[in-house]
Amino acid sequence: MPRKKEIEEKLKTVNADIGDIIRIIRNDEQHEGVLMPHHEFSDDDIITIKLKTGYNIGIAVDKKTEILLVQKQKTTEKQTKRIPYDQKKPTISIVGTGGTIACYIDYRTGAVHPASSAEELAFSVPEIFDLCNVKSQVAYQMLSENIEVSHWQALAEIIAKELNNGAAGVVIPHGTDTLGYTAAALSFLLKNLSGPVVLVGAQRSSDRPSSDAAQNLIAAATVAATSDIGEVVVVMHGEISDTFSTIHRGTKVRKFHTSRRDAFQTVNDLPLGKVENGAITLHAPYRKKTTGPVTTDTNMEEDVAILYFYPGMKPKDIPEKKGIVLAGTGLGHVSTKLLPRVTKLIKDGTVIIMTSQCLFGRVNMRVYSAGRDLIKVGVLSGEDMLPETAYVKLMWVLAHAKNKQDIEQLMMTNIAGETAERTKSNAFLQQNN
Amino acid sequence: MPRKKEIEEKLKTVNADIGDIIRIIRNDEQHEGVLMPHHEFSDDDIITIKLKTGYNIGIAVDKKTEILLVQKQKTTEKQTKRIPYDQKKPTISIVGTGGTIACYIDYRTGAVHPASSAEELAFSVPEIFDLCNVKSQVAYQMLSENIEVSHWQALAEIIAKELNNGAAGVVIPHGTDTLGYTAAALSFLLKNLSGPVVLVGAQRSSDRPSSDAAQNLIAAATVAATSDIGEVVVVMHGEISDTFSTIHRGTKVRKFHTSRRDAFQTVNDLPLGKVENGAITLHAPYRKKTTGPVTTDTNMEEDVAILYFYPGMKPKDIPEKKGIVLAGTGLGHVSTKLLPRVTKLIKDGTVIIMTSQCLFGRVNMRVYSAGRDLIKVGVLSGEDMLPETAYVKLMWVLAHAKNKQDIEQLMMTNIAGETAERTKSNAFLQQNN
Numbered sequence A, B: 001m002p003r004k005k006e007i008e009e010k011l012k013t014v015n016a017d018i019g020d021i022i023r024i025i026r027n028d029e030q031h032e033g034v035l036m037p038h039h040e041f042s043d044d045d046i047i048t049i050k051l052k053t054g055y056n057i058g059i060a061v062d063k064k065t066e067i068l069l070v071q072k073q074k075t076t077e078k079q080t081k082r083i084p085y086d087q088k089k090p091t092i093s094i095v096g097t098g099g100t101i102a103c104y105i106d107y108r109t110g111a112v113h114p115a116s117s118a119e120e121l122a123f124s125v126p127e128i129f130d131l132c133n134v135k136s137q138v139a140y141q142m143l144s145e146n147i148e149v150s151h152w153q154a155l156a157e158i159i160a161k162e163l164n165n166g167a168a169g170v171v172i173p174h175g176t177d178t179l180g181y182t183a184a185a186l187s188f189l190l191k192n193l194s195g196p197v198v199l200v201g202a203q204r205s206s207d208r209p210s211s212d213a214a215q216n217l218i219a220a221a222t223v224a225a226t227s228d229i230g231e232v233v234v235v236m237h238g239e240i241s242d243t244f245s246t247i248h249r250g251t252k253v254r255k256f257h258t259s260r261r262d263a264f265q266t267v268n269d270l271p272l273g274k275v276e277n278g279a280i281t282l283h284a285p286y287r288k289k290t291t292g293p294v295t296t297d298t299n300m301e302e303d304v305a306i307l308y309f310y311p312g313m314k315p316k317d318i319p320e321k322k323g324i325v326l327a328g329t330g331l332g333h334v335s336t337k338l339l340p341r342v343t344k345l346i347k348d349g350t351v352i353i354m355t356s357q358c359l360f361g362r363v364n365m366r367v368y369s370a371g372r373d374l375i376k377v378g379v380l381s382g383e384d385m386l387p388e389t390a391y392v393k394l395m396w397v398l399a400h401a402k403n404k405q406d407i408e409q410l411m412m413t414n415i416a417g418e419t420a421e422r423t424k425s426n427a428f429l430q431q432n433n
Helices: A003-013 A118-124 A149-164 A179-189 A213-226 A336-347 A369-376 A387-398 A404-411 B003-013 B118-124 B149-164 B179-189 B213-226 B336-347 B369-376 B387-398 B404-411
Strands: A021-026 A029-035 A046-050 A056-060 A066-071 A091-096 A133-138 A169-173 A197-200 A232-237 A244-249 A253-255 A264-266 A273-276 A279-282 A304-308 A323-328 A351-356 B021-026 B029-035 B046-050 B056-060 B066-071 B091-096 B133-138 B169-173 B197-200 B232-237 B244-249 B253-255 B264-266 B273-276 B279-282 B304-308 B323-328 B351-356
Touching: A021 A046, A021 A056, A029 A056, A091 A118, A091 A149, A091 A213, A118 A133, A118 A213, A149 A169, A149 A179, A169 A213, A179 A197, A179 A232, A179 A253, A179 A387, A197 A213, A213 A232, A213 A244, A213 A273, A213 A279, A232 A264, A244 A264, A304 A387, A304 B304, A323 A387, A336 A351, A336 A369, A351 A387, A351 A404, A387 A404, B021 B046, B021 B056, B029 B056, B091 B118, B091 B149, B091 B213, B118 B133, B118 B213, B149 B169, B149 B179, B169 B213, B179 B197, B179 B232, B179 B253, B179 B387, B197 B213, B213 B232, B213 B244, B213 B273, B213 B279, B232 B264, B244 B264, B304 B387, B323 B387, B336 B351, B336 B369, B351 B387, B351 B404, B387 B404
Parallel strands: A091 A133, A091 A169, A169 A197, A197 A232, A304 A323, A323 A351, B091 B133, B091 B169, B169 B197, B197 B232, B304 B323, B323 B351
Antiparallel strands: A021 A029, A021 A066, A029 A046, A046 A056, A232 A244, A244 A273, A253 A264, A273 A279, B021 B029, B021 B066, B029 B046, B046 B056, B232 B244, B244 B273, B253 B264, B273 B279
């Protein structure tokens, strides 16, 4: 008999359905919790239960494993949830955008739903209500790889409105794939922040054992409700265990792993701080929140591209655009063969910024003659900026500068913490802490 | 008086020229060594001397610093160098290709030259002769960003010839910018290696204090002369101090920092091993050298590109090519808007491989529907391969496969250690060790 079938029969025998509290007894271990739906990526012999702590665990079941029904789910008792309100607590606004984190799980029943409201998301982690009051809305429901400039602009307007209407901070649950891009973009679109704007995601959805959704949401709410940060930040797992979450500056953070929970890492700087056991520690300088009002400045030029250089790249591989961010090699190089094409494009009005595919460290085109040639024809230095951040900055700058000089001036100005005069040499593969 | 002028006068007073041995006395410190040329990136008040250990140091000179002439360089004594030969020692072949490491410094005089022969390079680090005999030649002298397929092919032929002529191993000094690409390419072009093929570079040239050229060359020679590795590897500084060098597999390594000496890091695997105090430790499985003969298989399709996805990328941003490596987001995604273009290109014969711009972790397009759509139209998974490695592999596979099925089959086969069935979860931002 196949494993899955066997387990289904075992559960049927004790009349245990999804949402019921069960006890699993295997050798000397006992685990009690709410029976969760089988996850399509779990092995067939795994039963997932939600423990009282809110954490999901997967337990391998064999022939000798005993399953007991502890309590049937009270299905008749229709829960009408109302967001609690306590006037002594700060109020945060949760603005949903989609992504893995929005595939929430009902806290009580263990059933998986796409969150049709950010409210539901909050209810899936009721610990948040101990911290603060929650206002919520959904801006849109999207796979984050489909998010574009217009979504950044709409989101910026909503965030400004929420903060200006009295929210202490704003939490943006977001798909992790392009979370870094959105964080960088919002950093340029929003001005004079009167509270923290916290982007948060989950690498593993709530129906999986080891989901990071709950801890990330609670940490994000903590930062939004109680910190005096006046920047756009990203809050995600600090390391693979559930010990702490890291607060990253929106313009300096990047997703570095396809699946690990600590995939987000600050580049060329130290993280702003962390959230551990509910307490925020800030160990790097940050912009403090203002008394408002928050304003938006959302014009962006969309005719911009990121081009990753590779050996053998041909002149025709560089398209005509208003702006191009090159991810060159090392200190900021591309092959000599591309120089005539780069020269022509710049002459015709394209703005070209050099960043490095190394990602860590600083572009310096003055070291080698090939780099100096690029400077001569007008390639601008992206300094210590991530290619992704240079991309959104260039989109913003092109829509705000009046002339070439303006563009250069703005690109070289630190607007949202995206660049620093000196890069900390220890800010390399640091792991968060 | 400007600093630089002041120092020049101080040196003139004691009749000290570049290449002479001087002593610098500052407070309680004394340093003796060969006076080096002033480096254009050093501050004006720095004198660089080469210590007896071969290591360069920069010393800040102020008004109270005393400089003594110890010994004039014997300029009349023209050194006619001959490579020593000891038949009891293994013989390695050094094949120069250019790059920062080739800007060698004359060991005795301290003068900087571009190495016109790999022999000169060996003489700049005579410690190598204690280990082995050296044969040397220059394949070409290039900035590594200009290296292309034809250079990889020529290099592979030279390496095969050297090994087949009895070299214990081959050392390839190479510019660091595209060293990772060349290492990956050679891994596919060379078969049945009878000795280690070791690529090595320097992040800082020999005329700078803190140059990594000498340690890297010695470590590379050690691996080439004495290890039983039958793979293409990269040997570079393991960490920022001069404690050890790391041995990376050629298909799993990437330059991650524009300037740090430990810029090279193994991705999605542990490094093969290290060289510390002259001793090699190998702590990961590797392919052992054969008894030969080494063969080459150097056909590559050059009409291939790496495309880095970004929010707002347009269908027309994906060009017509025989092969495309996408660096998608997260588990391997691009925006839904690009799907029709991707579909059409594949229908027309383009082979498209998905990798992740996260760099760490594994592509898995089966998790989300958007990824499953990409699989459906024929996008192949790059699994745990770096985009750079997938690029050279695709060039090689397209020139070797007879049909579409062949291409898929070869792309999914581990040919040169470029992919593993399981990615070690601890192989993340690990720092070398």
